[in-house]
Amino acid sequence: MDLFTAKEAARLLRISYRQVQYPDKTGFIPPSGRIGGRFRRYTFGDLCLMSLARGLRDWDVGIARLRRMVGEARMLLLRVHEPLCECTLLVDRDLILLFTGDLWTDELTAQQALRLDFSSLYDLATSGPEAPLPR
Numbered sequence: 001m002d003l004f005t006a007k008e009a010a011r012l013l014r015i016s017y018r019q020v021q022y023p024d025k026t027g028f029i030p031p032s033g034r035i036g037g038r039f040r041r042y043t044f045g046d047l048c049l050m051s052l053a054r055g056l057r058d059w060d061v062g063i064a065r066l067r068r069m070v071g072e073a074r075m076l077l078l079r080v081h082e083p084l085c086e087c088t089l090l091v092d093r094d095l096i097l098l099f100t101g102d103l104w105t106d107e108l109t110a111q112q113a114l115r116l117d118f119s120s121l122y123d124l125a126t127s128g129p130e131a132p133l134p135r
Contacts, residue, residue: 003033003041004125012124013050020050028067029053044084044125045077048118052089055114065094072096085122090115 004012006020013020023029024040029049033041042050052073056066073089073096080087082100090097091114 002125003043004047006031006040006042008125009042009047009050012047012121013054015050015054023050023053029070044118044122047121047125048077048084048087048089048116049074051116051118051121052091052114055116056091059114069094069096073098084118086119088115088117088119 006017010017010020020040020042024031029046031040032043032046035041049070053066053070056069061069069091076089076096076098077084077087080098080100086100088099090099
């Protein structure tokens, strides 16, 4: 299992280091591991949850709803038997759907739903630290 430092997580998610620390300090999205009791280590699943939280924040979702939805997504991800890099989360209002394999959405759904394809995050995570981030 690959583990990512807080700095690597910030780079991959295009957020600040502090934005990675905050969910841990509040107990919202704690890292799955620590080295020496101090240094945070995040799994790919943790990165997926942080990506979801970021997307929901961009949608101006309130903190109580955001916490509930990320908690529901965490439970969904725990039940997935396929690699997370093959999964897509589709979020529409209070509904979270998890798909494996290809997912087709029509234009209206694409405008009204938050879609997170974890394959692109996985590609970034496995491309190495020197690989430039796409714009």
